[in-house]
Amino acid sequence: MTAQSSLHVVKAGQSKPLALVVDDEVDNLELLQRVLRKDYEVHTADSGTKALLLMEDHDFSIILTDQRMPKMLGTEFLAESLKRNPTAIRILITGYSDIESVIDAINQGSVHRYIKKPWRAEELRKEIETTIELQRLMVENQELVSRLKEANAQLREQEHLLMKNLDEQSKQLFRANKDLEALNETLRGLTLRDGLTGLYNHRGFQQRMREEFARAERSKHELTLIFFDIDHFKKYNDANGHPAGDDLLREIAHLLTQSSRLKLESARLRASDIVARYGGEEFVILLPETPLEGGRIKAERIRKSIESALFPHAENQPGGKVTVSVGVANFPSEAQSPQELIDAADQALYVSKRAGRNRTTLYRDLPQKP
Numbered sequence: 112m113t114a115q116s117s118l119h120v121v122k123a124g125q126s127k128p129l130a131l132v133v134d135d136e137v138d139n140l141e142l143l144q145r146v147l148r149k150d151y152e153v154h155t156a157d158s159g160t161k162a163l164l165l166m167e168d169h170d171f172s173i174i175l176t177d178q179r180m181p182k183m184l185g186t187e188f189l190a191e192s193l194k195r196n197p198t199a200i201r202i203l204i205t206g207y208s209d210i211e212s213v214i215d216a217i218n219q220g221s222v223h224r225y226i227k228k229p230w231r232a233e234e235l236r237k238e239i240e241t242t243i244e245l246q247r248l249m250v251e252n253q254e255l256v257s258r259l260k261e262a263n264a265q266l267r268e269q270e271h272l273l274m275k276n277l278d279e280q281s282k283q284l285f286r287a288n289k290d291l292e293a294l295n296e297t298l299r300g301l302t303l304r305d306g307l308t309g310l311y312n313h314r315g316f317q318q319r320m321r322e323e324f325a326r327a328e329r330s331k332h333e334l335t336l337i338f339f340d341i342d343h344f345k346k347y348n349d350a351n352g353h354p355a356g357d358d359l360l361r362e363i364a365h366l367l368t369q370s371s372r373l374k375l376e377s378a379r380l381r382a383s384d385i386v387a388r389y390g391g392e393e394f395v396i397l398l399p400e401t402p403l404e405g406g407r408i409k410a411e412r413i414r415k416s417i418e419s420a421l422f423p424h425a426e427n428q429p430g431g432k433v434t435v436s437v438g439v440a441n442f443p444s445e446a447q448s449p450q451e452l453i454d455a456a457d458q459a460l461y462v463s464k465r466a467g468r469n470r471t472t473l474y475r476d477l478p479q480k481p
Contacts, residue, residue: 126305126313127152127390129169133162133176133188134204143175145461146236150243152390155345159188166195168353173243178205189221200242204228305388307357308364316387316395317449323385323399324449327442335398335406338438338456339367339413342468343429344392351424359422359433360392366416367394395456403441403475410437410471418469434469436460445474 130151132143135158144153154169156162158180174192178185189201201221206228226238303315311319327334341347341363348356367386385397396413398406414437422433438460446452459474466472 126388128172129154130173130175131156131162131165131169131171131199133157133159133174133180133185135177135180139177143235146239147173147175148390159183159185159191162188163191163195166192171196171199173200173202173239175202175239176204178203186221193221200224200245202226202239202242308361308388310364310368310394311385311387313387313390316385316389316397319385319387320397320449320453323397324442324452327399332400333402333444334442334452335401335403336440336442336452336456337396337398337406337410337413338389338440338453338460339394339396339435340437340460340464341392342434342436342464347424347428347433350427355424360388362420362422363417363433363435364388364394366420367396367413403439403444403473406439406441407471407473410439413437414469414471430469436463436468437471438463438474439471440474 128151130147130153132140132147132153132155134140134143134155137157140155140157144155147153151173154165154171156165159176160183162174162176174189174196176185176188180188185203185205189203192199192201201223203222203225204227205225224238224242226235303311303318305312305315323334326332341359344356344359347359364386385399387395387397389395396409398409401409414435418432418434420433425431425433428434438456438458440446440452440455440459442452445455455474459472459477462477463470463472
């Protein structure tokens with residue numbers, strides 16, 4: 112989703128629009144985060160009060176909250192969120208048969224959809240995808256109106272130019288085309304790069320992934336993907352502030368870039384590794400012409416480098432240091448498409464997080480594939 116409007120805001124430095132998930136149960140937060148993460152940069156809060164504080168600094172496209180929470184019900188929180196961000200899609204999860212308060216919230220416009228408990232992950236995923244698709248269509252409709260207005264303005268400008276001397280008009284058009292070509296070239300580079308770290312962003316990574324996957328299929332070479340996630344990054348942000356969190360992301364991006372240039376004899380790399388910020392505190396490294404074992408060695412080398420690095424405020428993190436959890440997957444042994452390779456590495460990363468963090472997991476070694 113690349114459209115931008117008041118309903119779907121993507122600011123500089125973001126690769127995806129923002130989603131806010133509110134629930135006082137950690138397991139629910141993690142599950143909802145995984146459902147939304149492919150399309151959104153997800154922020155979480157365990158209470159309505161904390162969620163409202165997050166809304167002071169972020170413009171969320173979608174807000175999803177549980178109904179029953181301490182101090183502030185989900186409907187109360189959504190009513191307050193409506194005042195701060197009236198354009199966001201708002202979804203309420205309720206586990207109670209008496210839904211009169213939910214109906215009132217719908218009538219007042221503070222809830223777009225509600226989902227009743229108990230629910231299954233796949234059902235919840237489909238419901239959220241339906242809401243996201245609705246939002247996308249609304250955004251595209253607004254963009255179409257905007258483009259039509261812009262086209263009309265350009266037509267009026269062209270009519271004005273036609274009234275000028277033909278020779279002068281030709282010169283102006285020539286200069287305008289040159290400027291537009293230079294601007295388009297600049298924009299093409301910017302749309303593929305993360306504004307904070309300078310790495311490929313999610314869109315740039317997906318493009319490079321498709322190119323390298325096609326090349327690997329043609330040449331019958333292996334392709335290995337490493338997924339990194341900074342452990343306890345939210346605690347780092349909460350304790351030290353978002354500017355410090357941004358500095359940490361930049362430093363880790365620099366370390367990953369430097370590490371990616373190290374040639375592993377076992378991998379015999381013949382192409383540059385592709386390093387990207389996948390979203391939030393997640394990074395990926397795509398290793399062309401690299402077997403799984405070569406990817407594992409490189410992943411462990413980077414994990415240990417981050418663990419031993421002297422990052423600012425690291426002493427306040429759990430364990431007294433900044434660490435990452437890692438997942439590794441390989442084509443063709445474990446995936447037959449770009450998305451399958453991404454999902455496999457992501458699942459291995461999730462197992463690393465569940466197993467205690469600061470470790471590397473190979474998708475191949477998962478006892479039971481999710």
